[in-house]
Amino acid sequence: MTSYFPVGASNGNGSSPASSPLSPPTSQRSTALSNRLTSVLSASYADSDIRDSLETLSIRGIHNTAETRRQLRLDVQKEVVDCNAEIVRDFGKVAEVKKPEQANDERIGSVISTLNRTCDEMRRHIGQAKQDTTPMLEEAGALMTQKKDTETKQRLLDAFSKHFLVPEEDLRVLTSAEGPVDEQFFEVLARVKQVHHDCEVLLGGENQRLGLEIMDLSSRNLNSAYQKLYRWIQKEFQSLNLEDPRISSSIRRALRVLAERPTLFHSCLDFFAEARDYVLSDAFHYALTDAISGGAGANAGDRSVKPIEFSAHDPLRYIGDMLAWVHSTTVSEREALEALFVADGEELARGIQAGLSSEPWSRIDEDQEAAFDGHKALSDLVNRDLTGVSRSLRQRVELVIQGHDDPVTCYKVVNLLSFYRTTFSKLVGAQSNLVDLMQALEKFTLGHFETLMREQASALSSDQAALSPPDDLSPPEFLLDALEGLILLMKTHEGSVGPDEPSSESSENRFTPVLRAAFDPFLSLARSSSNELKDTTAQTIYRTNILLAARATVSPFEFASVTHMAPLSTALSTLRVNLLDVQHQFLLESSGLQVLLDALEPFSKSAKGTENDSDSDDEQSGKPDVQKLHLKDLASLSAFQPTSLVTSSQRLDDFLPSALMDATDNLKRVQSASLVQSVTEDAVEAFCRDFEFVEGMIIAADEARGMTHVNLGTGGSVLSGKSGRSSRKPETEEDDKNANEEQWSLRSLFPRTTGEIRVLLS
Numbered sequence: 124m125t126s127y128f129p130v131g132a133s134n135g136n137g138s139s140p141a142s143s144p145l146s147p148p149t150s151q152r153s154t155a156l157s158n159r160l161t162s163v164l165s166a167s168y169a170d171s172d173i174r175d176s177l178e179t180l181s182i183r184g185i186h187n188t189a190e191t192r193r194q195l196r197l198d199v200q201k202e203v204v205d206c207n208a209e210i211v212r213d214f215g216k217v218a219e220v221k222k223p224e225q226a227n228d229e230r231i232g233s234v235i236s237t238l239n240r241t242c243d244e245m246r247r248h249i250g251q252a253k254q255d256t257t258p259m260l261e262e263a264g265a266l267m268t269q270k271k272d273t274e275t276k277q278r279l280l281d282a283f284s285k286h287f288l289v290p291e292e293d294l295r296v297l298t299s300a301e302g303p304v305d306e307q308f309f310e311v312l313a314r315v316k317q318v319h320h321d322c323e324v325l326l327g328g329e330n331q332r333l334g335l336e337i338m339d340l341s342s343r344n345l346n347s348a349y350q351k352l353y354r355w356i357q358k359e360f361q362s363l364n365l366e367d368p369r370i371s372s373s374i375r376r377a378l379r380v381l382a383e384r385p386t387l388f389h390s391c392l393d394f395f396a397e398a399r400d401y402v403l404s405d406a407f408h409y410a411l412t413d414a415i416s417g418g419a420g421a422n423a424g425d426r427s428v429k430p431i432e433f434s435a436h437d438p439l440r441y442i443g444d445m446l447a448w449v450h451s452t453t454v455s456e457r458e459a460l461e462a463l464f465v466a467d468g469e470e471l472a473r474g475i476q477a478g479l480s481s482e483p484w485s486r487i488d489e490d491q492e493a494a495f496d497g498h499k500a501l502s503d504l505v506n507r508d509l510t511g512v513s514r515s516l517r518q519r520v521e522l523v524i525q526g527h528d529d530p531v532t533c534y535k536v537v538n539l540l541s542f543y544r545t546t547f548s549k550l551v552g553a554q555s556n557l558v559d560l561m562q563a564l565e566k567f568t569l570g571h572f573e574t575l576m577r578e579q580a581s582a583l584s585s586d587q588a589a590l591s592p593p594d595d596l597s598p599p600e601f602l603l604d605a606l607e608g609l610i611l612l613m614k615t616h617e618g619s620v621g622p623d624e625p626s627s628e629s630s631e632n633r634f635t636p637v638l639r640a641a642f643d644p645f646l647s648l649a650r651s652s653s654n655e656l657k658d659t660t661a662q663t664i665y666r667t668n669i670l671l672a673a674r675a676t677v678s679p680f681e682f683a684s685v686t687h688m689a690p691l692s693t694a695l696s697t698l699r700v701n702l703l704d705v706q707h708q709f710l711l712e713s714s715g716l717q718v719l720l721d722a723l724e725p726f727s728k729s730a731k732g733t734e735n736d737s738d739s740d741d742e743q744s745g746k747p748d749v750q751k752l753h754l755k756d757l758a759s760l761s762a763f764q765p766t767s768l769v770t771s772s773q774r775l776d777d778f779l780p781s782a783l784m785d786a787t788d789n790l791k792r793v794q795s796a797s798l799v800q801s802v803t804e805d806a807v808e809a810f811c812r813d814f815e816f817v818e819g820m821i822i823a824a825d826e827a828r829g830m831t832h833v834n835l836g837t838g839g840s841v842l843s844g845k846s847g848r849s850s851r852k853p854e855t856e857e858d859d860k861n862a863n864e865e866q867w868s869l870r871s872l873f874p875r876t877t878g879e880i881r882v883l884l885s
Contacts, residue, residue, distance in 0.1 A: 298347040396507035404511030502551040533572040538619035540565040573640040580644035590652040605645035706806035715774035722762035757824035768872040
């Protein structure tokens with residue numbers, strides 16, 4: 124690329140620009156050159172001019188050598204000079220042709236004037252056209268604005284219609300009775316519900332007519348949809364597999380949606396409960412008799428399963444089989460409905476809460492809004508499903524119990540009902556109908572049991588032969604039979620759910636009424652039968668044997684002994700005291716000691732009175748003399764005469780060798796060896812105390828009579844002999860009388876000591 128003004132080019136005369144007459148002064152050239160150099164040095168190699176220069180150098184094939192650098196300036200100046208010369212020649216040619224072109228200039232001027240006039244004319248026409256088209260343009264602008272507004276409104280209308288208006292085909296899916304309840308139905312229903320909810324926004328505007336109309340339309344569509352859903356659920360319930368009543372996912376979803384209409388929802392549940400009640404009642408009848416109409420049932424064709432009524436002769440098995448069937452059915456019903464009320468309980472609760480907001484009249488309590496409890500609703504529905512079964516079960520159990528007269532079996536049924544009452548309480552709740560039924564049947568059966576016991580007791584009370592005490596004074600046969608039956612009852616209670624612990628307020632438990640019915644009447648009859656015995660000892664032994672048998676029966680069972688052990692022990696303690704008196708009296712009579720005690724009774728009272736007086740005032744004189752005076756008179760009693768006293772002593776000696784055997788044989792009819800031994804030991808101890816008293820009185824009487832030392836007057840005293848006679852002859856009549864009184868000693872006639880008695884009776 125050739126430049127017309129290359130830097131540093133020479134002029135046409137071959138001289139440098141610095142020598143040209145048109146050149147600026149040297150100082151100006153220096154400044155320009157320095158500026159130029161500064162400009163060049165400050166230029167970026169990325170500049171386009173620099174790139175062009177470098178490209179020119181590259182085209183010319185200039186190599187960067189010292190010679191080339193020296194020659195480059197000269198070559199460039201030469202090119203500049205050549206270019207300037209060419210320009211001068213071109214301008215010379217223009218000057219030569221300047222004169223002929225003056226005429227052309229005038230012509231050009233006229234053309235320009237014409238063009239100006241034409242432009243003015245065109246300008247005038249344009250102004251006129253603009254004036255004429257302005258209204259049209261304004262109208263077109265208004266139309267365009269209206270078009271934009273119309274398009275905006277159209278878009279709004281399309282959006283409104285798309286959101287608030289449901290297509291007719293969707294409404295037919297929602298409201299058509301013949302249409303299925305499928306996924307599309309629920310989608311349309313959800314959309315209509317959303318439309319109905321969003322109408323609240325329209326009601327907030329100034330013009331509420333559109334919102335009211337759409338809300339009214341959506342309400343009618345929703346009502347039709349819920350009615351369709353309600354009828355569909357009822358139809359599905361009718362065709363539900365009765366052997367596997369587990370609710371399918373579609374029905375569960377439909378029920379969750381229908382929960383938003385509590386009235387329809389509960390109506391569906393009522394319908395379902397009625398249907399299941401009929402089906403379960405029919406199935407229960409089939410299980411009982413194997414003879415329902417049509418021959419269809421849970422065990423149709425399976426002849427190995429016998430009907431429950433085949434065991435009607437055994438009340439316990441019959442009632443147990445019926446209760447087992449009811450329990451199994453209850454578990455199946457609960458498992459079938461648990462997926463709805465437990466797994467979907469939160470969704471149902473939200474739906475019912477929303478329904479109560481839309482149907483405030485559905486609330487039972489206007490002040491309180493009870494939260495939906497899935498477990499309670501499940502238990503209530505299961506109870507309603509089994510209403511017919513419960514009614515039939517109650518009738519059959521009551522009929523069987525009324526026709527049975529074995530108290531033990533009746534009580535076993537009571538425990539069976541108690542077990543199932545606890546089971547159903549855990550399964551369907553303590554406030555359920557099944558639990559109430561078990562409680563009622565348990566109370567009825569226990570009442571029948573008590574009636575049977577009263578009838579048995581009443582029959583025995585009129586049978587004198589059965590009430591007559593046996594000859595061996597053992598417990599009567601009717602009491603032993605009653606105690607045997609009571610043992611079976613207590614074992615039955617012990618092996619049931621578990622005996623009830625007595626409460627803190629009362630010692631009674633669940634078995635206490637059984638004891639009152641099956642134990643107390645017979646024990647009272649046995650006690651009253653002892654009144655036929657005229658012998659007090661026999662009567663005491665007979666009553667003791669009765670209470671011993673009763674205590675032995677009750678004591679192994681804590682739940683029975685907690686209420687009846689204390690009265691039995693108290694009564695036995697009283698009878699033991701009576702037996703002790705009997706045994707004590709036997710020892711006294713058999714040994715002959717009773718005669719001496721009877722004779723010493725006045726002296727024992729006097730001695731006791733004197734002892735009391737001595738304790739109150741030991742310094743009073745005369746009372747020991749009075750006591751000695753009484754003891755001195757002891758030898759004058761008939762029982763203490765030598766013949767009588769010797770007889771009593773001999774009788775005692777005859778009694779002692781076999782005393783314990785005779786005493787034990789005296790109570791041989793008491794049916795408790797330990798009790799006989801204990802009573803005999805206490806009686807022997809009391810006998811020893813009595814003998815010790817007699818011995819003491821005899822020694823004291825001898826001392827009072829002076830039998831230890833014999834007074835010889837002034838001649839001194841001599842110790843009496845073994846026989847107690849004095850060695851001095853009486854000198855006067857008074858001395859002879861005293862000698863007759865002192866000629867025998869009571870101790871010598873009754874020589875046994877208390878120590879010997881204790882050894883012989885140990």
